[in-house]
Amino acid sequence: MIIIRDLKKQYPDTDRPVFDGFNLQVENGEFILLTGKSGSGKTTLIRMLLKEIEPDAGELIVGQYRLSEIPAGRIPFYRREIGVVFQDFRLFEDKTVYGNLELVMAMTGGRRRDAEKRITSILAMLGIDRLHKRYPRELSGGEQQKVCMARALINQPTLLLADEPTGNLDPASSAEIMRLMELVHRQGISVIMATHDLPTANSLIHSARRVDLDQTAPPSAAEGTGAAGRAVEGSAAGSADAPGTELSTMGNAAGSGIAGTAGTASAEGSGSTERPVSS
Ligand SMILES: Nc1ncnc2c1ncn2[C@@H]1O[C@H](COP(=O)(O)OP(=O)(O)OP(=O)(O)O)[C@@H](O)[C@H]1O
Ligand SMILES: [Mg+2]
Numbered sequence: 001m002i003i004i005r006d007l008k009k010q011y012p013d014t015d016r017p018v019f020d021g022f023n024l025q026v027e028n029g030e031f032i033l034l035t036g037k038s039g040s041g042k043t044t045l046i047r048m049l050l051k052e053i054e055p056d057a058g059e060l061i062v063g064q065y066r067l068s069e070i071p072a073g074r075i076p077f078y079r080r081e082i083g084v085v086f087q088d089f090r091l092f093e094d095k096t097v098y099g100n101l102e103l104v105m106a107m108t109g110g111r112r113r114d115a116e117k118r119i120t121s122i123l124a125m126l127g128i129d130r131l132h133k134r135y136p137r138e139l140s141g142g143e144q145q146k147v148c149m150a151r152a153l154i155n156q157p158t159l160l161l162a163d164e165p166t167g168n169l170d171p172a173s174s175a176e177i178m179r180l181m182e183l184v185h186r187q188g189i190s191v192i193m194a195t196h197d198l199p200t201a202n203s204l205i206h207s208a209r210r211v212d213l214d215q216t217a218p219p220s221a222a223e224g225t226g227a228a229g230r231a232v233e234g235s236a237a238g239s240a241d242a243p244g245t246e247l248s249t250m251g252n253a254a255g256s257g258i259a260g261t262a263g264t265a266s267a268e269g270s271g272s273t274e275r276p277v278s279s
Contacts, residue, residue, distance in 0.1 A: 002026040002049070002159075002190070007058035009044060018044050019055070022216055026192065028158075031185045033201050034194040036213030042194035045213070046163050049192070050082065051075050063158065083152030083160040083189075087167035089144045091136040097123070097147050098132040104151050122150045126180055142173025149180055153189075160184060162193040166200070178204040 004024040010017035018041040026032055034042050047053045048060060051067050060067040063081070070078050091100050098119060105115045123129040128146045136144055145165055152160055162181065166174035174197060182205045185191045195201050201208065 001028055001061075001063065002192075003059065003061040004045075005059040005061075007048070007060065008056045009041070009048065009053075010056060017056075019058075022058070024211060026190060028190055029185075029188050030190055031181075031205060031208040032190075032192045033198065033205070033208045033210045034192055034213065035196070035198055035210055036217070038196075040213035040217055042213060043163055046084075046161050046192070046194060049161060050079060050084065080155055081157055081159065083155070083157035085145070085148050085152050085160065085162040085165045087164040089136070089141075089148050089168075091144060091147060091151075093136050096133050096135055097128070097139075097150075100136075100147060101151055101154050104154055118154060119150075122153055125183070126150050140173065141169050142176055145169060145173070145177050146180065149177070149184070153184065157189065159190045159192070162191065162195075164194050164196065166195065166197055171200070174200055175204060181205060 002025065004022060007019045007022040008017060009019045022045075034045065036042055044053070048055055048067075049062060051070060054068075062078075065078055067078075092103065095103060101119045101122070102115055105118065106112070119132075120129065123132055126146050126149055128143060128150070131139060131143060131147070134143075136147070139147065145168075148165075152162075160181075165181070166177050169177060178197075178200055181191060181193060185205070185208075193201070198210070
């Protein structure tokens with residue numbers, strides 16, 4: 001479960017806050033479509049959930065983690081629990097598809113002997129096993145984004161964050177990525193996806209809940225909607241009927257590997273988070 005309480009964030013040297021008392025609760029296994037006009041704070045929210053940037057005030061709880069209390073040294077372990085997909089792919093150009101995934105597994109402490117099996121099965125699930133020897137430059141944008149989804153899922157996250165994953169894709173590829181998001185969601189993984197392509201998302205992703213940041217924006221940013229501080233409550237209606245509950249156990253310490261597994265990993269370079277969004 002994710003709980004966001006009274007979140008406030010204003011970037012230095014700007015004249016208004018991005019968030020000024022934002023509330024949101026996301027149940028395990030929910031699919032959230034994060035919408036809002038450019039500048040409404042979608043990327044900012046995703047970066048705060050990754051603990052790449054800090055809020056000015058308020059509380060962010062992801063599973064059993066109160067983000068403000070995670071010591072700096074544990075942040076990479078926290079991030080390892082979360083898969084991330086960006087608009088601009090961020091694959092290693094000098095590595096094949098397989099090599100990209102292998103590297104992430106190695107960097108995040110995955111056992112080597114598990115790697116081949118895991119990579120093969122993820123690529124098959126996403127329908128790109130035939131591409132495993134290709135380099136990113138030999139792939140279409142849609143194919144690259146599928147590889148990014150594989151990378152995000154390789155460490156079996158309970159939560160997938162996607163920041164406009166179809167933003168650079170043509171309509172057909174966008175539809176395919178959305179379908180795969182739905183597939184992932186059906187395995188019980190919670191998904192928060194920022195998108196400008198609501199029609200495609202609505203047509204392909206079932207039981208998603210829309211969270212529109214324009215409706216919850218501070219008054220100045222929302223041009224008078226007066227919705228400052230309004231809670232976006234986690235109505236369970238429309239929440240996933242996700243069957244794979246064993247994958248959606250954030251909040252259940254028994255299912256979480258943060259504290260327990262990753263002793264061999266380098267502190268930096270979780271595949272999901274090594275490139276901060278710079279917007
Ligand atoms: N590092 C930063 N420094 C100052 N202002 C920033 C920074 N990052 C974002 N902002 C501002 O914060 C606001 C929210 O930006 P954010 O990138 O979260 O919006 P967004 O909803 O993701 O927009 P888009 O749909 O264009 O991706 C914008 O007004 C942006 O200019
Ligand atoms: Mg953005």
